Structures are given as structure tokens and as C-alpha cells.
Amino acid sequence: MEKQPILRVENLKTYFYTEDGVVKAVDGVTFDLYEGETLGIVGESGSGKSVTSLSIMRLLDEKGKIVDGKIIFKGKNLLELSEAEMRKIRGNEIAMIFQEPMVALNPVYTIGDQIMEAIMLHQNVGESKAREIAIDLLRKVGIPEPEKRVDQYPHQLSGGMRQRAMIAMALSCRPSILIADEPTTALDVTIQAQILDLMKELQKEYGMALIMITHDMGVIAEMADRVVVMYAGRVVEYGEVHEIFKKPRHPYTYGLLSSIPRLDVEQEKLKSIPGTVPDPLSFPSGCKFHPRCEFAQERCKNEEPELVEVEPGHFSRCFFWEKLKELEVK
């Protein structure tokens, strides 16, 4: 292995202490992110994708505690940094964009003010220079008439434009990592295509690593080099994107891939994963997927499988991953 990861998440555990009990939102998540690559994180609602990214940024609310693990960025454990040191990394080295840019953007300031503030916070430039940079960035992310838009408020922009503005803001400090949490989920598909296209282009130009969080297997297939599949706060499968799609080695991934309606092929009947997404306050014993798993045996109820390397660089958290070798995903 020549390459060194730029970010390493190791056995991360983030719990929420709520009135109803402890939510083990993220429970032992491990993955690496390499320079310049796109890592996709996919999983259903509540599987812990957002909490993972908020933990990396250390942006959890009071109820959320990181109870174990390490987040190593360029050799430093982010969990050991002071809040002041962390602030230098946030936005500067690691930036984040969200599903609903309206939430992240402040409605009472213009787009330009907000981007300029980010620029002046992290770079040693004055106001007029910052404005120039902001306009350039807006142009770069494909906002028409950036000289005019720079003085507009978030509500004056369409959803797609707002997401572009968010991207401009995130890029203003040339971060080495961009975390995008469902950046296109709220957008129409034709606008999604524009934004994904833009992100690919900018990633190439800036050479940054991208963590792309989504529940859409199509977006993963389109964007990711490697994929983390999450279920109930755990990584259940992890590997190179072609491997994951062609040779899934976890029953959940397999089920997911065969249950999506596809645009490119005619399917007779969809396969479906029985049951429901587990309740975070009472996850099942043993393998968290066992109540819904068609391969489950007695052992799965009592014992939780480890994430094991089933082929170089391809990991699965299933005792019976070899059974999946016999199945082809149609």
C-alpha cells in the first residue's frame, strides 16, 4: 500500500443520550479516505451517515457524545484538538455542504457577505479582495451574473442556485476534504445532474477528497471510487465501487441492489427486503440485520460479526458472506 489516507476514521462511536434512552447512532465505524478520491457513504434513513460526518466536523449538539474512536486527519487526532484548533480545520481544511442549503445559509445576509466572511476568516485578505474572490467563485460554480447575485439573499435564489452558492462557500478556502451530505436529494433530477457534474469538475480541479453521503445507489455508482455501506450505525460493507455493485458480499447490500427500480432495464418483479428499518433505541441482538436477512442462521442472533476483509480492500460484516458468491445481482 503506497497511498496514505488523508483521513482515517477508527472505531468511531457516537451516542445520543435522549430522554427515551441511548441512541447508538454510530457504533464502531471505521474507514479511510485517500487524497483526491470520492468515498460514497450509503445507507437508509437513520443508519448514521449524517452523524458520522457531523462527528468528523465535531458539530454534534449537546446530547451527542463521541464515546470512543479516533479521527486522524493528516496525522492528528481531531478528537483531541481544542475547539479553537478545530475551528481552524473546519471550513478551512475540511468543509461541508448539506441537503438543504437554506438551513446552512443565513437568511438575513447576502450570499456575498457569507462567502466573504468565510474567505476573510481563513485567508489574509481585505474586503474588496474578498468580494472579488467571492464573485469569481460564484462564476466558477456556474451562477449566472455573479456580480448581481453576490448581493442577493438566499431566498432570492432557486434551490439549485443555493446549492451552488453553498459549494462556492465550501470551496472558498480550498479545503482538502469536502463532505457533501445528500447535496442533491432536495433537487430535481435535471438540476441534480448539473450539480453532480459541477462537483466532479471542481474536485478534479481542486484535487480534493470528497465524501459523498446519499441514500441513492445511482448517485453512488455515478460518483464514488469506493463505498461504505452503513446499516444501524455500523459499516456492513466497504470496498471499491465496482466490487460493491458486481460482487456484493453483504446480504443488505445485495438486497438493496436488487430492490431498486431501474431506468435502464425492464424488471419483472422487484426483490424486497422484508421487515422494517430497526428502531435505534432497541437494535436487534447479534447481527443488526438478522431479522430481515434471508441468509440468517442461529449464530446471527447471538453474535455480532466482525468487519472482515473478504478480498483485498473489500470488507463485509457477515458470517456467511461466501454464500453471496453463488448469487449474481441481476
Next chain:
Amino acid sequence: MEKKVVLKVENLVKYFPIKAGVFRRTVGWVKAVDGVSFEVYEGETLGLVGESGCGKTTVGMTLLRLYEPTSGRIIVEGEDTTHYFMPYLKARSYVKKTYIRRFENLKKEKGEDALKELEEPDKKYYKIFLEGGKRALYEHLLSNLPEKRRAFRRELQIVFQDPYSSLDPRMRIKNIVAEGIAAHKLADKERINDAVASILEDVGIIPGHMFRYPHEFSGGQRQRIGIARALALQPKVVIADEAVAALDVSIRSQIINLMEELQERHKLTYIFISHDLSVIRHVSDRIAVMYLGKIVELAPKKELFENPLHPYTVSLMSAIPIPDPEKRNKKRIILKGDVPSPINPPSGCRFHTRCPVAKDICKEKEPPLVEVKPGHFVACHFPGSLKWSM
């Protein structure tokens, strides 16, 4: 083989007023649905697809008369239902305008010969008019309106997107499902629990859970309950508006499969509304593609995917990420700009501002929806000129 038309929509228009100022004067109109026509055949699924704001929900709500149409006709099983929910005098004047005046002229000019050129339901109504005069036709169309409304409310049902807000949180599941059965007297009082149990079983909910409240169920289960509530009325047509959009991927396929099974078992007709063309492809027999309040293309599914003709349909297909990394380097058509506002839609073809193959005429003249092959309709001056293959 003639397929039976259960529902026919002609030139449906729905404008919403934009009010402003202290006097709430109408200062403009949101042209949410602007002249939409289609037919739905018995037992089929018609998919309605298009991006946010193109008017899909408004079509559904107007069909159900949860919104009053601005204009157009809605024909259910061969009967005009457009006036069913109008106040009586308005309904009468609708009948007069739509049928009586026209038929009086027709009779003068052509007499019985006019029957040949009329289509249903006009033909049937003209016969009534010829035999019994205008009184007979008024009688046919305006009598028993309360009863007609009740039957209409039973025959057309809707399943909504949001399984959380569409069920009353204070009602037990049993009552949610039984409400319609009781209102329409579809079962004896003593037999209502049995009826509810059998419907719940039908949609995959344990009948023993009928005394629970909505919050005790997951999103997917609530959607099953929403479907049970619709089915309880033994409807002919079910409109599913984004019925699987809020669900997780693994649950989505359960509900799609369930709806397909129920369709077969109960001979249901579906209008399936979704912004997701992959879902629409899977469930539909025929597909209507909407853009800014209009249908731009309508065709049987196989035909639409083998031979998409409208540049918007082609762009939509090309924009969807395919869950197969082998296909990632396929060239996409990236449309420029945003969807324009339905308050001030572009002149001519509404798609011209984003269309990669638009020419001058597209700005000036609106292309009508024409049948270019049997069953394949498209509204474009240059159909088929934007090429792309999956």
C-alpha cells in the same frame, strides 16, 4: 381489442390566484395545470412523471375535485362529472353551455346525422336530447347530484406521499379504515371489524393490530394503512401521489410490489404520480411526461423508452444516475438553467428556454400534443431530434 376508458380528462386547466395588498386583489395566476388531456384504461397504470412544480399533484387533486377545475371536462365511466361539485345554478349553466346550446344548433343544422360525428359521452347525451329534449338532458345530468357525488367519492381514491401526516394521529387504525366503510354502508355494523381485518390482512398488516394508533407503526406500515383506507371503499381508480417517495429504498419495493398485487387482485386502475422516472418505468403501462403544466409526451412504456421523442423526456432519462458504475462515463445531456415559473411560463414551447435543439419557431408557436404513432403523443416542433441512448 377495444380497451375500456374509465377516466377521460379533456383540456383540464387549474389556475391558482395570486393575491396581494390589503384588499387581497388577484394580481396574477399560477398556471399550475394548463390544458391537460389523457385517458385512463380499465385495469392499467398510467404514470404521471415530471419535476417538482410541473403540476402532477394539481392534476390529481383536480381530478378528485379536492380543487375545482378552472376549466376542462372530467369524464368517469362515460359520464361527465365536471359539474358534480358545483353549486346547483352553476352546474345548470355548465350543462347549458357545454351541451344544450351546442346540441340545439347541431339539431338545426344536421339533425340525427350529427350522431355520426360525435364521440362519447356527447353521443349518448345527444341521443337523450333528441329523444326527450333539453328537459331530459338536464334531468339526466342534474338529477340526484348528492348521490352521484357520493358514488364519485367512493370510486376515486387517493394515497398520499406522506405516511406521517396523512393519517389522523388520534384515531385508531381500525377507525381510520372503517370510516369510509361505515359512511358508504359497505358492510353491516356488526361486520365492520371483520371487513377491516380482511383489508388489513390484504395490505400486510396484522389484523390484531387494528386497535393501535398510527405512531405505533413505521413509515412503510403507515403507507400500507393509507392504502387500506383507500381500498376499503372498493374504488375503481386509485391515484397514488408520490406514494413511495418518502420511504426508504428497501421499504419502497415492498410497497410497489404490494400495490401491484392489489391491482391484480382487485382489478384496480392506477394513476401513479411520481417525480422518479425509474419508479414510473417499473409500475406503469403508459407514461405521461409533464413539464410546466402541460403533458409534453405520452406513450406506452415500452415505446417511450425505446423511442423517446420529446427533448425533455430524453433529457430527463439522461439525467438519472444509473445504479451501475460501468455506465458512469456515459455522456449526459445537462440542461441549462432552472425550471421557469408557472406564473409567467415561456412563450411558444414552454421548454424552449432549456431545450438543446430549440429553433426560432419554438419561441413563437406552441406545439400541440399530436399523435405521431398509434398511442404515442408528443408536443414538439422537432420530435426525435435530440438523440441519446441509454
